[in-house]
Amino acid sequence: MGLEKLIEDILRKGEEQAQEIIRQGEREQDEQVRAADAEMKTDSAKAYKRAEAQIAQLEQHELSSAELESRKMLLSAQREVLEDLRERTLAELAVYPADKKQALYAKLFSKAEEILGDCYVYSNKADNALLKPPPRIASGGTIDCLGGLVFESKDRTVRLDYRFETMLEEIWSKKMNEIYNQLFG
Numbered sequence: 720m721g722l723e724k725l726i727e728d729i730l731r732k733g734e735e736q737a738q739e740i741i742r743q744g745e746r747e748q749d750e751q752v753r754a755a756d757a758e759m760k761t762d763s764a765k766a767y768k769r770a771e772a773q774i775a776q777l778e779q780h781e782l783s784s785a786e787l788e789s790r791k792m793l794l795s796a797q798r799e800v801l802e803d804l805r806e807r808t809l810a811e812l813a814v815y816p817a818d819k820k821q822a823l824y825a826k827l828f829s830k831a832e833e834i835l836g837d838c839y840v841y842s843n844k845a846d847n848a849l850l851k852p853p854p855r856i857a858s859g860g861t862i863d864c865l866g867g868l869v870f871e872s873k874d875r876t877v878r879l880d881y882r883f884e885t886m887l888e889e890i891w892s893k894k895m896n897e898i899y900n901q902l903f904g
Contacts, residue, residue, distance in 0.1 A: 813866065
């Protein structure tokens with residue numbers, strides 16, 4: 720019977736070792752599952768943060784694009800208003816009353832005579848009848864313009880451009896910020 724006892728002890732020890740190996744394997748499996756679970760949660764959190772950052776970046780990009788488009792539309796509308804104002808101003812200058820034109824032209828004759836001395840004057844066809852130039856200024860003919868005068872020295876080297884379009888352009892350029900602020904400020 721000693722042999723049977725020995726065999727039973729060996730089988731029991733083998734069974735115990737097998738059970739211990741199984742328990743050890745289950746513990747290692749549980750550890751690996753917990754580690755994998757923790758790593759998955761960490762990776763998931765990192766991926767979520769990256770996705771949030773990308774969403775925030777896309778939202779910021781879309782917002783910036785919308786603001787830029789809005790500014791473009793506003794500037795375009797403002798440009799249209801300014802251009803309309805300019806066109807209306809030119810239209811009003813085209814029908815400027817004759818008595819006011821004569822007063823303006825008298826001042827321009829005086830200024831041109833002071834700067835150029837003897838010279839020629841050019842005007843549009845409609846304003847020719849309004850001109851009363853002093854003796855030192857001779858008619859040079861007609862020009863295509865809404866109104867105003869162009870003076871030219873006798874040797875034709877110097878020109879003074881006092882056409883309404885030119886004067887409006889100069890005033891417009893000098894006063895653009897002021898005009899803009901009054902309309903949109």
